[in-house]
Amino acid sequence: MAPRPFWKGYLKLSLVNCPVALTPAITEDKKLRFHILNRDTGNRVVSRFIDEGSGEPVEDENKATGYERGADDYVLLEEDELDAVSLESARTIDIETFTPGSSVGWIWRDRPYYLTPDDPVGEEAFCVIRDAMKSARVVGISRLVLFRRERAVMLEPRDNGLVLWTLRYGDEVRGAEEFFANIEDGECDPKLLDLVSTLIKVRSEAWSPAMAADPIRDRLLGVIDSKKKHRPPPRVKAKETEAQPKNVIDIMEALRKSIAREKSEGDRR
Incomplete structure (x- = not known):
């Protein structure tokens, strides 16, 4: 059975829009997860937020988001201030730009999601956008709020649907030139x-x-x-010590x- 979508909204291109659903293309269900236990009691160890100065636990209502501007000096940001700088709509994937698919290097791609129609009535609009992108060999660039973070995303036609890739931020990607420049050509x-x-x-x-x-x-x-x-x-x-290749x-x-x-x-x- 296919997993249920975790996000539903609209795919929009100018005045054309259709309901869509987003489902992660990868899963961690099979990943082994371990817990830290107290060996003496067998009980799980619970982590808590501790005030660095007083050593006292911090309750949820007292937790705040801060940006460090100097030693022990922070700018506090409130929840409404964080929300105010996000997209106007967190439920619309508005395709702003198209670019050749080959121009977006692999290193920019972060996590893949399957984007599918979520309404039989809007399926035709979805398919028209998908097929036009296939024909032009382009991908769509948009923005989307996921997990309270605004991300640039790329829409790529794949089979009968679209794959939505979250893209890494520009300052996260290191250029290859500085690493490969001294290798013989x-x-x-x-x-x-x-x-x-x-x-x-x-x-x-x-x-x-x-x-x-x-x-x-x-x-x-x-x-x-x-x-x-x-x-x-x-x-x-027992694993033998691996000899260094000569x-x-x-x-x-x-x-x-x-x-x-x-x-x-x-x-x-």
Whole structure:
């Protein structure tokens, strides 16, 4: 069963609008979560906000939002002041701009959500906007309030729907130039390129979600299951200290040996 949408509102393009629903495209339901316990009592440990100066707990009604402007000097912001600077409507995705999809680099994309029609009557408007964007190979840029934060978002046509990506803020993204500027940009030895290309072909296979599996989670679940059944947990082989790779002097010979080993392992599978 598909999860229920967590946000409902309107998709708007000029005078055209339609009801839409937003559902997270990723889930953390399978993520292992642990609690901190008191070993003596078995009770959970509860965290509380403590006044740094007095050491006393701070009640919810006394918590305030502050911006540090100097040492131990803060500007307090009230809830209504925070609300006043947000979008006029937190329930409308008003597409302000279109831009080529290829121009928005991967690094700007934060979290994906599925955007779908939420009303049969408005579905036609949704589909017209989606198909026009597909035809023009563009994505839409808008703004949206999620979790009380205003975010720039990108709408990307995908299959029969739209994927809404929250975008990172401009000051969150570091430019690659300062990191990559000193890496050589010269032409590589064609023979070495051929050997690496062969190695790539040997190791290539179709994408599968299994490639992004979490083996540590599976091992932890095995330990937890054994403890629930009051059995000794499965023995985990001690991890050997990983030796530091040495600089390869003869790249050609290393690549030839790598290809031979990969083909040999492939024959055994």
